[in-house]
Amino acid sequence: MNVLVTGGAGYIGSHAVQRLLADGNTVVVMDNLFRGHRAAVPAEATFVQGDLHDYDLIVKTLKDHAIECVINFAAWTYVGESVEQPLGYYHNNTAGVLTLLRAMAEAGVNKIVHSSTAATYGEPDEMPITEDTPQAPINPYGMSKYMVEQILRDTANANPEFAFACPRYFNVAGCDPEGRIGEDHSPETHLIPVLLEAATGKREKAYIFGTDYPTPDGTCIRDYVHVVDLIDAHVLLMNALKPGQQLFYNLGIGNGMSVREIVDAVKKVTGVDFTVEIGDRRAGDPPSLYADPKKIKEELGWEAKITDTETMVADAYKWFKANPEGYGDG
Numbered sequence: 312m313n314v315l316v317t318g319g320a321g322y323i324g325s326h327a328v329q330r331l332l333a334d335g336n337t338v339v340v341m342d343n344l345f346r347g348h349r350a351a352v353p354a355e356a357t358f359v360q361g362d363l364h365d366y367d368l369i370v371k372t373l374k375d376h377a378i379e380c381v382i383n384f385a386a387w388t389y390v391g392e393s394v395e396q397p398l399g400y401y402h403n404n405t406a407g408v409l410t411l412l413r414a415m416a417e418a419g420v421n422k423i424v425h426s427s428t429a430a431t432y433g434e435p436d437e438m439p440i441t442e443d444t445p446q447a448p449i450n451p452y453g454m455s456k457y458m459v460e461q462i463l464r465d466t467a468n469a470n471p472e473f474a475f476a477c478p479r480y481f482n483v484a485g486c487d488p489e490g491r492i493g494e495d496h497s498p499e500t501h502l503i504p505v506l507l508e509a510a511t512g513k514r515e516k517a518y519i520f521g522t523d524y525p526t527p528d529g530t531c532i533r534d535y536v537h538v539v540d541l542i543d544a545h546v547l548l549m550n551a552l553k554p555g556q557q558l559f560y561n562l563g564i565g566n567g568m569s570v571r572e573i574v575d576a577v578k579k580v581t582g583v584d585f586t587v588e589i590g591d592r593r594a595g596d597p598p599s600l601y602a603d604p605k606k607i608k609e610e611l612g613w614e615a616k617i618t619d620t621e622t623m624v625a626d627a628y629k630w631f632k633a634n635p636e637g638y639g640d641g
């Protein structure tokens with residue numbers, strides 16, 4: 312298939328590009344390189360520098376490469392930052408996708424797999440989270456993605472040829488097990504890479520944001536899913552999508568780990584007893600989020616193959632150790 316991967320130079324997007332190429336697809340990557348890395352895009356993919364606000368460039372790219380499906384990873388993705396910069400989040404994550412969808416309509420491209428998030432559920436009353444759990448985002452990041460889900464529904468309702476899938480990610484972790492590509496954010500705020508930076512001396516210490524949550528050890532619980540498994544689900548979704556379909560699936564392993572448990576895993580895998588201090592709660596953090604991933608297993612046969620946190624940490628550590636400066640462009 313001819314696939315346009317928007318945000319394909321980022322952490323998750325670059326893992327998708329690698330897999331799509333390995334499967335024999337023709338891949339075009341569009342990325343504005345705001346937080347992505349040119350070096351994360353293999354030479355076998357066509358690279359177009361541009362962002363979701365550039366309607367004319369997207370239409371031209373879709374037409375020039377006879378694109379059949381778009382997979383959209385381009386987004387700002389930090390919960391804490393979204394509370395401080397809501398307009399940036401709505402501009403990029405909501406208005407940007409609106410432009411992408413308008414460009415797709417103009418070019419006659421009717422298929423999209425769009426990254427959504429567990430953050431659309433807010434602070435649910437019940438765990439685990441099913442796709443029917445009411446969505447009530449508690450931060451602008453989650454709301455910016457929730458709005459896109461509605462825009463996609465309305466688009467599909469108006470056009471029977473249009474089809475979309477919204478995988479709702481839980482906490483994506485790990486890297487390519489062969490260490491060819493990795494996770495390089497600047498600034499880095501995600502728990503596992505922050506802890507790996509502390510373990511490798513790139514930062515002096517790490518902080519646990521809050522130990523007074525209503526959870527067994529007082530720290531937040533999240534469902535960590537390996538990026539390779541996550542991308543496997545995207546490929547299934549892309550290949551399964553039929554005109555008129557509107558698919559929503561939780562992508563998680565179905566099990567929650569606390570921040571303290573992740574700290575222990577990173578110390579064990581790296582063998583480094585780095586300094587961890589207790590900090591205040593971070594704005595916008597729900598206490599507990601983990602998935603019920605049954606629906607996608609029953610309907611498409613997907614389930615996470617890697618459920619061991621230490622394996623996820625070890626795969627991330629492999630790239631961190633080999634690339635202490637990341638892609639070296641930040």
Ligand code: UFG
Pocket residue numbers: 388389390428429430480481482483500501502503505517518519520521531532533534570593596600
């Ligand atoms: N945390 C710390 N210290 C840090 C960094 C994080 O204690 O230095 C804590 C956070 O407070 C949170 C947990 O570790 O409780 C995980 O935080 P991350 O920043 O790694 O991830 P989030 O859960 O905030 O968000 C991630 C993705 C979102 C997605 C969400 C869904 O970034 O896109 O998971 O669960 F929506």
